[in-house]
Amino acid sequence: MTDHSTKSRLILAAAELFRMRGYHGVGVTEILERAKAPKGSLYHHFPNGKADLAIVAAEWASDGMVGIIDEAFREAPTYADGATTLCHKLAKFFDLSGGWDGCPVSSILLDGPENDAFRAQVARSYETWVARVAQHGTRLGLAPEEARFRAETLLIAIQGAWTLARARKSSDVLRGIPARILA
């Protein structure tokens, strides 16, 4: 995905646009324009068109989130430190996007076709994120059960805060999460 191949450009463009306006809010031609690719390329790389592309874009975005989680926890001395860093990193990411973007993963959920493949993809992403945060938690000394419980709480709060942040056009609520759930 770091390369500049047509396929990569399509995935990147799709992820960016979907997280701004959701699956149905973005037209295929708009994705093509942003990726500077013709229609033929899209349907060559993604035979099922928009739906295929959306799933792959969501997977890519989900992997990105895993990367951010790892970064946040890598040098954290405690679980609370890691969680706090994560919230701040996400707030920064939100600010960079102009205070509007959502995560492509849930954008697809809320907006995509009533397709079980879409729903399942989102569920899988959540599970991956929770597992990853929990893994860092146990590494940092939490009991496995407690780590899992706290990881899920953290991700629930992040998801809710992100939505509120969009409504308010302010990332403050993301930065405020640690004060709420790490008391």
Place this chain on the structure above:
Amino acid sequence: MTDHSTKSRLILAAAELFRMRGYHGVGVTEILERAKAPKGSLYHHFPNGKADLAIVAAEWASDGMVGIIDEAFREAPTYADGATTLCHKLAKFFDLSGGWDGCPVSSILLDGPENDAFRAQVARSYETWVARVAQHGTRLGLAPEEARFRAETLLIAIQGAWTLARARKSSDVLRGIPARILA
């Protein structure tokens, strides 16, 4: 809105459909079919068409949420009891919808046109809900500041849990909120 006028039917149909598939995921003709109304009626009652209707539907849904909040807290002996009842009521509502619906308010946010009126409407709804929960909190003995803080935490958690519930097709996570934030 309890009446069966054409206008009411339009609002209800729009709210139901938007919360299932978001603003762009629903066509005007589909709303018309569900409401059993012709196009002329829509553009008579809502001169700006779909956008107007969406705002009004979101307002209506927001009022419904306020009603649920009041119901949950009306006979609650403590804030924690009220918050717990609220989570269970919402979980039941989620189950009734077949485990798929989101709230129309945030569906519009994530999906609607990049229109500031839409964003502002969502922000207003959140503020109303937080204020209402906080009001019940102070009535039940919390200090105003603490009530506001805990109300916001509760609504953040509900928002996040709702999204996760949709992904998992299970309302369990909504019922589990009290155990996470009322510790």
Place this chain on the structure above:
DNA sequence: CCATGCCTAGACCATTCGGTCTAGAGCGGA
């Protein structure tokens, strides 16, 4: 130096989109 893939290119298509417009039903008041 041509043959054989992969990939790009974009014209083209049917369908659906949100929205406009004219016509008239139905009703309350003069």
Place this chain on the structure above:
DNA sequence: TCCGCTCTAGACCGAATGGTCTAGGCATGG
């Protein structure tokens, strides 16, 4: 009775939608 107004009714419109299809560029391997 007939006017005037609100609301219903749906034909109709241009634009945009997602998707298909044929043609050709261009590299690689014989």
